[in-house]
Amino acid sequence: MIRINDLRHRGLEIPELTLDARHIAVIGPNGSGKTRLLEVCSGIEEPGTGTIRILGRSPSSLRVGWVGEFPDRTLLFSRVYDEVASTPRFRHQPCPETERMVMAAARMVGIGDLLERRVASLSGGEKVLVALAAACAGEPEVLVLDEADSHLDAVTAKRLRQVVQESPAAHVLWCTQSMDTAAMADCVIFMEGGRVRYSGTPEEVFEILKETCYYPAIWRLR
Amino acid sequence: MRVELGEVVFGRDGFCLRGSGTFGEGIHLVSGPVGSGKSTLALLLAGLLTPDRGTVRRQDVKSVLLLLQFPEHQVTAPTVAREAASWGIAPDEVLALAELEERADDDPFHLSRGELKRLTLACAFIKCPDLLLLDEPFSSLDCETKRWVCGMIEERGSGTTIIFSHEQSVLPRVDAIWEMEDGALIGRGSVPGAISSWRHAPAYLTYALERGAQPENIRLSDAREALCRIRD
Known part of the structure; x- marks a missing residue:
C-alpha cells in the first residue's frame, strides 16, 4: 500500500493518493512531475511538506531498486560485474553472498554474457539492463523504473517487463511513455502539471484518455 | 543525392558490422x-x-547532420540560447520552434529530457541538411512531441532522412525500411512492399498484417485504415 497525504514538493501537489496495487504505471507529458514523484517515493528526495508511506514505512527506510532512463549518469563502475555487485557491496554483504546475488540478478535479467564486459563498450539498451540487474541485486522491496524502457527495442522491452513481473518486489513504480506497457499494470496514474489527474485501473484511466495520444496503440485496433 | 555503402565492414570490441x-x-x-x-x-x-573495409560514398550531399541518441552528449554552450546559436542559426527561431522561449537563459542541462531533445531536434530541422541522421529521435519524448517530430520529418521537402529507431507506437510515413540484425544491414525495400517482411515491426502493424490487412505505410493510422478496409 502506498499512501500520500498533503504532498507539496518542487512543483508536485498531491493532496491525497492511496494506491493498493503492486504494479503502478505513471504516465503523462514530459515535465508533468513523474520523475519527481518517483524520487520522493524512492527516498532519493525528502518531500518539502506532506507524508509518503509505503508498506507502512517512510521511503528512505525501504530497500529500493532504481533504474533510470539515462544509465550513463548512474553507472559507477567500468566493469559490468562490479556495477551489478555494487548494490550488495555497498550494503557490506560478504563476498560469497555478493557473488550469489550478482549471479542471480544477471540470470534474472539475462545478462550473464555481459558480466566481464566493459560498461563503456555496451549499447544504451544493454546499459539499461545492467542498471536493472544492479537494482535487482539488492532484492528491492520497491522497484522503480523511470522511463527505463525509452531506449529499448521491443524484444528487450519485453524482457524488461518479464523481469518486472517476476520480481519479488512488493511494489513496482514504472514511469513510461509506452502506453502499451502501461496498459499491463494493475493501476495507472496520469500526471499533468505536477498533479495526479486520473488514477485507477488501466481500463478506467485509458477510457478517459481515449481521445488523446495517451491511449494504447494496440487498443485502437480492437 | 544518395549515400552508398559498398561492402562495409567495421569491427570493435568483438562486434562486427557488415x-x-x-x-x-x-x-x-x-x-x-x-x-x-x-x-x-x-x-x-x-x-x-x-x-x-569497404566504402561509404556520399553523392551530391553537401551537408550532413547526425543527432545523437542522448542529446546531452551534443551540448556545447552554457545557455539554451547560446546552444542554439552554436548551431549557426538564429536562437529566436529555434526557441520558438522548440517552444522554449522562456528558457533562453537557462543551462541546457536544467531542461527536462524531453525539452533538451526538442531543442536539438529543432536545431536540426532548421539547419535542414541534405543528409539528416536521427539516432533514436523518439526516445524520451511524450506522444504529443513524438507526433511533432513525425510532422517535422514528413515536412522535410528534400534530402535524405535516416531514422534509427525501435519506436513502437508513433512513427512517421517512410519510404524505405532497413533492419540491423547481429551487425548485418538488411534492406527490406520500399514501403508498402517492405512492411510484410519487416521483422521488428510494431505490434499494431503485426496485428493488422495477421488479419490480412495491407497498410499503405507504417503509421498507426495506416494500420487502422487498412483494417477498416477489410472490415468493410
Whole structure:
C-alpha cells in the first residue's frame, strides 16, 4: 500500500493518493512531475511538506531498486560485474553472498554474457539492463523504473517487463511513455502539471484518455 | 543525392558490422534490436567512423547532420540560447520552434529530457541538411512531441532522412525500411512492399498484417485504415 497525504514538493501537489496495487504505471507529458514523484517515493528526495508511506514505512527506510532512463549518469563502475555487485557491496554483504546475488540478478535479467564486459563498450539498451540487474541485486522491496524502457527495442522491452513481473518486489513504480506497457499494470496514474489527474485501473484511466495520444496503440485496433 | 555503402565492414570490441546498400532521397527507417549496430551505422554514414573495409560514398550531399541518441552528449554552450546559436542559426527561431522561449537563459542541462531533445531536434530541422541522421529521435519524448517530430520529418521537402529507431507506437510515413540484425544491414525495400517482411515491426502493424490487412505505410493510422478496409 502506498499512501500520500498533503504532498507539496518542487512543483508536485498531491493532496491525497492511496494506491493498493503492486504494479503502478505513471504516465503523462514530459515535465508533468513523474520523475519527481518517483524520487520522493524512492527516498532519493525528502518531500518539502506532506507524508509518503509505503508498506507502512517512510521511503528512505525501504530497500529500493532504481533504474533510470539515462544509465550513463548512474553507472559507477567500468566493469559490468562490479556495477551489478555494487548494490550488495555497498550494503557490506560478504563476498560469497555478493557473488550469489550478482549471479542471480544477471540470470534474472539475462545478462550473464555481459558480466566481464566493459560498461563503456555496451549499447544504451544493454546499459539499461545492467542498471536493472544492479537494482535487482539488492532484492528491492520497491522497484522503480523511470522511463527505463525509452531506449529499448521491443524484444528487450519485453524482457524488461518479464523481469518486472517476476520480481519479488512488493511494489513496482514504472514511469513510461509506452502506453502499451502501461496498459499491463494493475493501476495507472496520469500526471499533468505536477498533479495526479486520473488514477485507477488501466481500463478506467485509458477510457478517459481515449481521445488523446495517451491511449494504447494496440487498443485502437480492437 | 544518395549515400552508398559498398561492402562495409567495421569491427570493435568483438562486434562486427557488415552492410551494403544505397540510401536515396526520402525517409528511411533503420530498425533493429538493442546492440545490433544502429548507432554504429549512423556514425559510419555520418563519416565519424571509418570502415575497416569497404566504402561509404556520399553523392551530391553537401551537408550532413547526425543527432545523437542522448542529446546531452551534443551540448556545447552554457545557455539554451547560446546552444542554439552554436548551431549557426538564429536562437529566436529555434526557441520558438522548440517552444522554449522562456528558457533562453537557462543551462541546457536544467531542461527536462524531453525539452533538451526538442531543442536539438529543432536545431536540426532548421539547419535542414541534405543528409539528416536521427539516432533514436523518439526516445524520451511524450506522444504529443513524438507526433511533432513525425510532422517535422514528413515536412522535410528534400534530402535524405535516416531514422534509427525501435519506436513502437508513433512513427512517421517512410519510404524505405532497413533492419540491423547481429551487425548485418538488411534492406527490406520500399514501403508498402517492405512492411510484410519487416521483422521488428510494431505490434499494431503485426496485428493488422495477421488479419490480412495491407497498410499503405507504417503509421498507426495506416494500420487502422487498412483494417477498416477489410472490415468493410
